[in-house]
Amino acid sequence: MAAAITRRVLPGFGLSLGFTLAYLSLIVLVPLAAVFVKTATLSFSEFWAIVSTPRVVATYRLSFGASLLAAAINVVFGVLLAWSLVRYSFPGKKLIDALVDLPFALPTAVAGISLTALYAKNGWLGQYLEPLGIKVAFTPLGVLVALVFIGLPFVVRTVQPVLEDLDVEFEEAAASLGATRWQTVYRVVIPTLLPAILTGFALAFARAVGEYGSVIFIAGNLPMVSEITPLIIITKLEQYDYVGATAVAAVMLVASFILLLLINALQAWTRRSARRIT
Amino acid sequence: MSIKNTLSWLGFLLSFTFLLAVAALAQTAILNVSYDVARELYKDVNPAFVAYAKDKLGENVVVNQSHGGSSRQALSVIGGLEADVITMNQSPDIDILVERGGLVDKDWRKKYPHDATPYTTTTVFLVRKGNPKQIKDWSDLVRPGLQVIVPNPKTSGNGRYTYLAAWGYALINEGNEDAARTFVTRLFANVPVLDGGGRGATTTFTQRDVGDALITFENEAISIQKELGADKFDVVYPSLSIDGSAPVAVVDKNVDKKGTRKIAEAYLQFLFSTDGQRIIARHNFRPRDPSVLAEYAERFPAIKTFSVDEKLGGWAEANKKHFADGAIYDQIVVKK
Incomplete structure (x- = not known):
């Protein structure tokens, strides 16, 4: 042990790791452990009965499905936005750059209320969409819109710095070596950005799964149709059913953790293959 | 600095x-x-x-x-x-x-x-001015194609009162629980949005223009009418409703x-006290003191009500039977 420490170049390994672990336990692990401890008061069959009722299962589908889709949409448009912000200069660029962060700062309830006002059938956008048969407010589509809104900054802000570091010379070199524009994008730009894109995807997804404030206003909250899992948890809490609420929360936690772990593994794999290319 | x-x-x-x-x-x-x-x-x-x-x-x-x-x-x-x-x-x-x-x-x-x-209120309907859909009683709310705004009974006391009022109306008029169950099923089939609380439902009905009727507490209905204009909404008193004592x-x-x-x-x-009861009446809750109630009589039309205690076996029983997980409310909304 002592030998291992003396071999390190930087001092303070033991102290900083100890602090990291203590801090992480206090802030993250202890509250999460409480969820599992509370859930553990249930027998497995009771637990299963709570988390597998059709109404709860319908919320998993919506919560995870809409979150994955919203994160995917944000990847496409977030990368595009980051690209425009980094590679081109145009009037009002600083302003747009600042606008990107707004979903971070806005209280989620405000976002939910304004989106609902916008997309309701008498709203600015809703009045044109409704005659076309597109209903956004109070439908699952509304949930998606809210999740896209709150997730956007995560992708832009993770991709932007990496793109800034990616020298234009790489693209020029690729072009001078005879690569077509498309080849430059998918052989040079995308592989370099992929780890950052995946991080952005994971962050946007994680935020979307846990989102409550904004979704609740626009969802309509109809059982089997537009209820999200966090609403089920809140509902159970308001009925003083702590154990039922933590059971559903435990399912969400485990599912989210597995998904995030998968995304991280994918990211590590792409980083390795990106290094192989460059 | x-x-x-x-x-x-x-x-x-x-x-x-x-x-x-x-x-x-x-x-x-x-x-x-x-x-x-x-x-x-x-x-x-x-x-x-x-x-x-x-x-x-x-x-x-x-x-x-x-x-x-x-x-x-x-x-x-x-x-x-x-x-x-x-x-x-x-x-x-x-x-x-x-x-x-x-x-x-x-x-x-x-x-x-x-x-x-210290006061009671009851559950009434708020409809668009002139009552274009001719909604006069609970039985009108279950007509197919009508949209009714109700806060979520799972998260809101207001929603719970609405559900139980509809249940009690059908139970008392038809005399059996099967009819009451069919009635609330049809009612909630007409609900397009379930807001978390009473105020949310009010916003959906008045600001988002969703629904033909809002079912809510009398005090809320009267204050909506006052604040947003009597030219936009009418309050409808059903033939029978629930007694919401606070x-x-x-x-x-x-x-x-x-x-x-x-x-x-x-x-x-x-x-x-008389002073307290007057403040309560000014906020459109029905005061307990008969003399104060008389002073504000024009605000509070007579309405027949039943209470959870006398008709539905008390709150504990009603909650267990209707709103617990897997109970009647869950069954009727999931089947839809």
């Missing part, structure tokens, strides 16, 4: 806070933890009570108020929010304080008149610890 400047500001702030704290010590502060839409009511009650306490009891009192969804408020009190009194819109939210931690004495209903409920209680454990029992009890007593 220089460091010296900052420090002097800090010193100023600290001494200011200290002064405030000293000022606060000279008076008794009580905290009223209450439900969402009672905010405006208690904003008027509190100054009246402060004046009353100074005059009649010779005490300097400050009344703080906290509002939110009523079950969530009860949870906060269980969690340690030091409420002196709680004023709710359904008795289970006070009973839970008896069950968990014994915060409230189990005989709280006997401590004030009318089972410790219970109040002193949080015994907290007042004994803080030594505020005398003031807390006087506060609740004040709600039953």
Whole structure:
């Protein structure tokens, strides 16, 4: 042990790791452990009965499905936005750059209320969409819109710095070596950005799964149709059913953790293959 | 700003806070933890009570108020929010304080008149001006194609009252539970949005223009009409509705610890006084005092009501039968 420490170049390994672990336990692990401890008061069959009722299962589908889709949409448009912000200069660029962060700062309830006002059938956008048969407010589509809104900054802000570091010379070199524009994008730009894109995807997804404030206003909250899992948890809490609420929360936690772990593994794999290319 | 400047500001702030704290010590502060839409009511009650306490009891009192969804408020009190009194819109939210931690004495209903409920309200309909869909009674709300806005019975006391009012209406008129079940199933099939609370439902109906009728408390319906214009909405009184009595209680454990029992009890007593009842009536809740009710008679048309206790076996029973997980409400909305 002592030998291992003396071999390190930087001092303070033991102290900083100890602090990291203590801090992480206090802030993250202890509250999460409480969820599992509370859930553990249930027998497995009771637990299963709570988390597998059709109404709860319908919320998993919506919560995870809409979150994955919203994160995917944000990847496409977030990368595009980051690209425009980094590679081109145009009037009002600083302003747009600042606008990107707004979903971070806005209280989620405000976002939910304004989106609902916008997309309701008498709203600015809703009045044109409704005659076309597109209903956004109070439908699952509304949930998606809210999740896209709150997730956007995560992708832009993770991709932007990496793109800034990616020298234009790489693209020029690729072009001078005879690569077509498309080849430059998918052989040079995308592989370099992929780890950052995946991080952005994971962050946007994680935020979307846990989102409550904004979704609740626009969802309509109809059982089997537009209820999200966090609403089920809140509902159970308001009925003083702590154990039922933590059971559903435990399912969400485990599912989210597995998904995030998968995304991280994918990211590590792409980083390795990106290094192989460059 | 220089460091010296900052420090002097800090010193100023600290001494200011200290002064405030000293000022606060000279008076008794009580905290009223209450439900969402009672905010405006208690904003008027509190100054009246402060004046009353100074005059009649010779005490300097400050009344703080906290509002939110009523079950969530009860949870906060269980969690340690030091409420002196709680004023709710359904008795289970006070009973839970008896069950968990014994915060409230189990005989709280006997401590004030009318089972410790200073006022009642009832569930009525709000429709668009001129009542274009001719909605006159509960039976009109279940017509196919109609849209009815109701707050979520799972998260809102208001929604629970609506559900039970519809259930009771069908039960009393048709005489059996199967008919009542079919009736509420058809009613909730007409609900396009389930907002978390009464105010959310109001917004959906009035601002988002969704739905043909909003079912909500009478006080909420009257104040919507007043605030948003009588030219936009009409209030419809059904032939039969539910009696929504709002219970109040002193949080015994907290007042004994803080030594505020005398003031807390006087506060609740004040709600039953003529002055208190008048403030209540002005906020469109039906006062208990018959003479005050008579003064404001034109606000409160006579309506036949039934109570949860007399027709549905009390709140504990109704909650278990209808709103618990997997109970009737869950069954009818999932089948849809």
